[in-house]
Amino acid sequence: MSGYILEMSSITKEFPGVKALSDVNIKVEKGEIHCLIGENGAGKSTLMKVLSGVYPFGTYQGDIIFEDEVQQFNEINDSVKVGIGIIYQELALFPDLTVYENIFAGNEITKGPFVDWNETIVQATQMLKKVKLNVTPETLIKDLGIGKQQLVEIAKALSKDVKLLILDEPTAALNENDSENLLELLKELKNQGISCIMISHKLKEVISIADKATVLRDGKTICTLDAQKGEITESIIIKNMVGREIEDIFPKRLDKKVGETVLKLTDWSAYDTQLGRKVAKNVNLELKKGEIIGIAGLMGSGRTELALSIFGNPKNYKLQGELEVHGEKKSFKHTSDAIKAGIAYVTEDRKGDGLFLIQDIKSNVSAAHMKGISKKGILNLNEEVKVGTDYKKSLNIKASSLEQVVGKLSGGNQQKVSLGKWLFTGPKILILDEPTRGIDVGAKFEIYTIMNALIKEGLSIIMISSELGEIMGMSDRIYVMAEGAIKGELAIEETTQETIMELATQ
Structure with a gap:
């Protein structure tokens, strides 16, 4: 038997007109915390969806080897059965149900034809102790903060005898204390023999917790870095993520006036x-x-x-x-x-109330200033295309076309669309609330460069x-x-x- 719990070999995944993954390879050792890093759109989430069965066998090329056996997952339940659990950035909990109901949702403990609620509460209590969450099992999910909800998700995964836990940006919405608690928990799970793959944009977290880190760029494996060899440093990670060295993450403004x-x-x-x-x-x-x-x-x-x-x-x-x-x-x-x-506000919650995720880029850019593309109350769709094209180019929004649905864009490109939407209103004062939350270091640099350019044009910014x-x-x-x-x-x-x-x- 190999020392690897997981090997993904030569994984290639294509969507119409886009090769999302190209010959990607990753190996995770047993009892290891392995971080998956890369710019938005690098293919991290796509790779994990292949692993978890969201994209079933036959829709990609390559092999998934889990515990020395080649796997063919046709749905999520197939990966769950062998011991793979995935927790997405958007938590999949039922807010109006209790903690214990959520932990065993879809995995109910039965006694004959009925759910054994007493045993469910007993086992839920044990799971809560494992994740060090001090709440009663009867607590409703909606009464818990995001950090505690995240721990309930992990308890839910542990209840299914998880061997490999995948977390997609687990600390993106957490405060500093909750983030630290979560990272400490992952270290404890590692000591219990549970392997972990963590997707994160927060380089300090990666440096503090990763045994190894695999970097993806443009859907390809760039390298795997080893903490024991001193390879997991900010400068090395950034260089491999963006394909160049960024000496100063915060671009300087010259000739401040x-x-x-x-x-x-x-x-x-x-x-x-x-x-x-x-x-x-x-x-x-x-x-x-x-x-x-x-x-x-x-x-x-x-x-x-x-x-x-x-x-x-x-x-x-x-x-x-x-x-x-x-x-x-x-x-x-x-x-x-x-x-x-002349005031514009770019919200911290671009997915919740900043953008129309099911609409395309051009519709989102014009949404806050419909008068700018209207004449006598009638929309000029040609003008909307022109405006959308201008902002797509000036903000370097990476998308196949203006008709691309915003919800399918990476976080960094969504943020640029949100910025474009408010710049189209012609503001003089721009309020940016958490302008780089949940985006990678390369996209951050682009946002900072845009901010400096706006200042040069005479705008003023509250960040x-x-x-x-x-x-x-x-x-x-x-x-x-x-x-x-x-x-x-x-x-x-x-x-x-x-x-x-x-x-x-x-």
């Missing part, structure tokens, strides 16, 4: 009537022309709520204080008022980010928020990660 104040908040507060508390408290903030200000803070600090209160207040907060745009006091009743005043490196690498000034209030304003020259975290935890 900061002008007059374009947006000012004075004693600005927002009260959420549903939560029964202020989500923004007496905020004083200024944004100048040609400037990027960063807003840092932990999750729940009020950063997004502050952005929404500025952008026409779609959550209907009770607002107090003064908002000035280009020196004029404003009181927006709707997001359309903010758009007319909200949970990544301290990003905040420090792209901002001219930084405001730090905690509990809805600004705890400090920092000039970039005097900023360290420690000073940001000090203020963020006040």
